[in-house]
Amino acid sequence: DGGITQSPKYLFRKEGQNVTLSCEQNLNHDAMYWYRQDPGQGLRLIYYSQIVNDFQKGDIAEGYSVSREKKESFPLTVTSAQKNPTAFYLCASSALLGTGMEEQYFGPGTRLTVT
Amino acid sequence: AQTVTQSQPEMSVQEAETVTLSCTYDTSESDYYLFWYKQPPSRQMILVIRQEAYKQQNATENRFSVNFQKAAKSFSLKISDSQLGDAAMYFCALIMYNNNDMRFGAGTRLTVKP
Numbered sequence: 001d002g003g004i005t006q007s008p009k010y011l012f013r014k015e016g017q018n019v020t021l022s023c024e025q026n027l028n029h030d031a032m033y034w035y036r037q038d039p040g041q042g043l044r045l046i047y048y049s050q051i052v053n054d055f056q057k058g059d060i061a062e063g064y065s066v067s068r069e070k071k072e073s074f075p076l077t078v079t080s081a082q083k084n085p086t087a088f089y090l091c092a093s094s095a096l097l098g099t100g101m102e103e104q105y106f107g108p109g110t111r112l113t114v115t
Numbered sequence: 116a117q118t119v120t121q122s123q124p125e126m127s128v129q130e131a132e133t134v135t136l137s138c139t140y141d142t143s144e145s146d147y148y149l150f151w152y153k154q155p156p157s158r159q160m161i162l163v164i165r166q167e168a169y170k171q172q173n174a175t176e177n178r179f180s181v182n183f184q185k186a187a188k189s190f191s192l193k194i195s196d197s198q199l200g201d202a203a204m205y206f207c208a209l210i211m212y213n214n215n216d217m218r219f220g221a222g223t224r225l226t227v228k229p
Contacts, residue, residue: 031215033215033217035219040124040221040222041221042206042219042220042221042222043206043219044219045216045217048215048216050215058216088158090160092160094215102148102210103148103150103162103165104162104217105162106152106159106160106161108157108158108159109158109159
């Protein structure tokens with residue numbers, strides 16, 4: 001089965017701790033994305049990556065970091081600098097632009113709660 | 116900057132009836148894609164339908180169809196013969212040909228009444 005996996009589904013952390021959210025895809029997609037979803041605000045882009053070892057900041061990158069060492073993996077670290085980390089985080093992937101398959105495929109999401 | 120606006124936070128429809136969800140967008144580009152995604156209570160985002168801006172013909176997928184008005188920058192979703200399983204949040208999204216930055220609207224919560 002081809003798809004995107006995110007783990008864990010629910011994650012709890014204490015304030016001041018860094019936490020890493022996992023995202024893996026076996027769709028052979030070049031591009032991967034991280035979004036944050038808050039109630040009433042839709043999805044906001046945190047980071048995206050078009051190729052291995054390269055990534056760009058989205059609108060709300062502050063307090064987050066990513067890496068792209070493998071095509072299949074795009075982990076997101078929520079650092080202690082992120083002021084309001086409690087949210088639902090969605091990972092997505094897509095083929096590169098110009099292929100005619102630009103829609104993004106989403107993982108099941110991770111609900112992060114920081115107390 | 117590109118923006119997407121969904122002016123209906125909530126909509127409801129009777130089972131088997133038709134409902135239209137509105138979406139407007141703003142971009143200075145002429146080449147882009149538009150999408151409608153569905154997010155049921157499971158929170159899994161599912162692609163409903165897509166439209167290429169260069170195509171004049173409106174996209175259809177079974178009971179789902181769009182009314183794409185490029186000049187008006189409008190992209191509404193029509194759901195025919197609504198089913199209980201259609202109840203979800205629906206997001207309109209826009210992506211340019213020249214970058215990977217997809218913009219989403221705030222969403223419309225659709226309730227289907229039996």
